[in-house]
Amino acid sequence: MRAMRHERYGGPEVLEEAEVPDPVAGPGEVLVDVEAAGVNFGDIKDIAGELTEGPYAAQGPLPRIPGMEVAGRTGDGRRVVGYLRQGGYAAKAAVAERDLAPLPEGVGAGEALALLVQGLTAWHLLRSVARVRPGETVVVHAAAGGTGGLAVQLAREFGAGRVIATASSEEKRALALELGADAAVDGEADGYRERILGANRGRPVDVVLDAVGGPVLDAAAGALGFLGRLVTYGASSRQAATAIPPTRLAVENLTVGGFWLTPLITRDGAGGAALEELLALTARGRLRPQVGAEYPLERARDAHEDLLGRRTKGKLLLRP
């Protein structure tokens, strides 16, 4: 089968097209004929070798095939979407049954892929970590992105009173507003507090969801109100934030939480109630996952470069 793989760690240039043997489904796994594979920001970190240590390190020796999610058909004819630790950038993939969900009628492969890593992340950020309560103000960074665009819509769906989006261009901010944000502003660290409070009628906010990191994460802590929650789930800027001292957290009644989907899926599987809820909301038209761009499988490098260059909106797909 055809696949995109890498023989060394590095930037998008390490991805190369290759003809490789078909994967073999192990116990509890099924083989999926891949209709589309999802691209995630995490794939960039994965091929850069940033996940080579610790309990959730990338598995197996090089060369390896990256890609954590596929949509397609099983041998017995089921249309499915599924999560895998690696091997998604290929024409076929072996996926554990516990990490699969059936696609409901009317939900496309691209929409379903948007719901997997990015959708589950947005769901857990709001429900499991920030535990947003009705009427609260939620700030979503990179709100035109795959995860951010879904977080905006789900915050609405879960009862947030006001959703404030940040994004780096007019076009991206327009998309965030179309997805249901009440206000959309530039997310740069300079002047962050003034813009966010200005978008919230002068008041500090209840929740901020951040995966930009660095100075933006620091700035976000300064926009939180009483009992505010800041959730960090990535660092697209690849900059480290300065530490927020515990005394400040106590004095200002702030909570900083973190989230990573991989340990959660390792524990519970991907195909559970949260994914089913996301798929059902999409089938009913209440959630509109955005597919921003599709690339032929062999152009996976371009997808990575576009993502790194902040040129994308919504979910990116590879078509084998």
Ligand SMILES: NC(=O)c1ccc[n+]([C@@H]2O[C@H](COP(=O)([O-])OP(=O)(O)OC[C@H]3O[C@@H](n4cnc5c(N)ncnc54)[C@H](OP(=O)(O)O)[C@@H]3O)[C@@H](O)[C@H]2O)c1
């Ligand atoms: N913890 C988890 O389990 C988990 C799961 C999914 C994703 N994530 C993280 O969430 C973030 C978003 O992932 P995604 O796949 O949904 O990607 P995405 O949001 O579709 O794309 C990344 C966006 O990040 C923003 N960004 C800000 N500074 C950037 C920089 N220096 N370089 C590149 N982009 C920058 C850009 O939006 P603007 O141009 O509008 O700023 C860009 O479009 C990533 O950091 C990812 O690692 C974490």
